[in-house]
Amino acid sequence: MTGVRESDPTGLHRVLDDRVVLPQAAQRLDTRHALWSDEVRIRVERLNLDAASFRQLERTHTRADGTVDRDALRAEVLGIVASRGKMQNPETGSGGMLVGTVEEVGASSPLGLAVGDRVATLVSLTLTPLVIQDGLAAWDAATEQVPCDGYAVLFGRSIAAVLPDDLAPELSLAVMDVCGAPALTARVVSRYAGATVAVIGGAGKSGSLSLAAARDAGAARVIGVVPHEQEAARLRASGLADEVVLADARDPIALRDAVAAAGGPADVTVVCVDVPGCEGGAILSTAAGGTVIFFSMATSFSAAALGAEGLAADVTMLVGNGYVPGHAEHALHLLRGHDGVRRLFEERL
Template identity: 65%
Template structure:
């Protein structure tokens, strides 16, 4: 039963997380939660980095709502679990004993925690946990790969929509340029040079995956990071053509950094920064006719829309919804074929 009745699970305040499943549902034995970056940052900030207080808050949210949905950010995360029971009409193809990562948000996943999160210090996004969760028939999950540590696989699955959509949008711009060139008398090279992609938060999980996806799609790339340590890590990994330090919340400074790095505004700007206030900088950093992809749960639709209007910016703005067909396999492929990416992600997971 949902509260209020008549809404879909993500919009509900409270979900029925009882263990009994319907014909098309699957029950998982929970092993680990992965809180999304914006939610964890907000909780840690609210409690001044007090891990015990963060843990207590997460437990209270789950107990109150029957799911993990931060009431401030509205976001949740995802989880690893083992299939306990699959309904006879489930379309997910899962069997008891399968170890899986969910590919849908915890904000719409009925969840019960039974161990008080005793194995978690409240200081990291990844949360050892015991309990159960319920997947409906439209809530996909991926079997954990045997060649990656589960913590790393969970981190990749958590953001796998970002590289897949970056790839799609980058290739779309490249195809449009090629078609325009072919339509001209005598053909010739696409005008304007290669597609360029700027990634705000390029040293993070979603940002580093987006950089590799954009380069793989033929783009020239620039990463925007907030510190010299992040810049140095990306330079060592060689995941971007250029790396700039700028505060993504400062529209003038970040747009100048992108222009300097790429020789002009970006064709595509991807926002992977988990703090509010990056909307105007992203719009200002993007060329007319370009695309801004917002992958941060801290994004304000009003700020993005009204900011673009106020800047008279002819840009398409997309909200990355976390799902693109084949996104999990695509992200794993990027990690497997790019050792430096795998090492960077593993380092971030270990740091948490």
């Protein structure tokens, strides 16, 4: 492309801010249709908004009578994408990911994709140039999966996985949206001999995969924590947890006591809930020398750090960054290998 800045594999060339920041931190991205030589353009079929972002949008547009103004929610998503050139919720800072079909590949793209490949992007929508062209007319704004028509651009350092032939695209998207959680859970659990693992939000997407990953990685005991009996019944039926306990993860004492009664404290605590205020309970539920993995974009990392210090808690705290080598393949393997995981995913879809 002549007359424009040189491309950078991080996508720096599409940042429109006055100061030098990476695309995730940018206020606005360049969404031009034409590609730099190391880029790939995707014809978008479906977005998957991350759970924390979608729940925040629902809360914002809940009327006094408790119903959600779905039209206003849809309009806000359209407004965010139009103004920022990407999907990044200004309140949560998070986005999601997408599925679509490769429509053009730059001559020097290192991603190994070909025109016609149906792919899931494994990088956040918060750093992906995105244009929506159908006004989200097919989205009822009732779930985080958003059918749409438009295009997105991947950079030289982006990641994408070709969709498997044996799974519905909606199911693949749901799994790949959270595939970093089980991969990191497995890595951490494998470092403990006979670990007790507690997964907060165990009936959700990342939670169910993390329970299965912990079991496969050698955990001696897995505890699933859920907020109400409906989810508890679903999780019990899945067979993924040795113990299923009810607790409000925002109540640190209730959470600590529930995990303790189920065989805790945990050597590894995995936080997969999409509401704020769960940091203290996760720390209290974890044994000295244990590890807390935060996978929720609703997490306040300052609250986690200062809370652990204030509790004199000798725990390692990890931020799940969504990427571990081989994470997509691992998550799909868990889905195929654990009937309980697949059942929970399909019930949500």
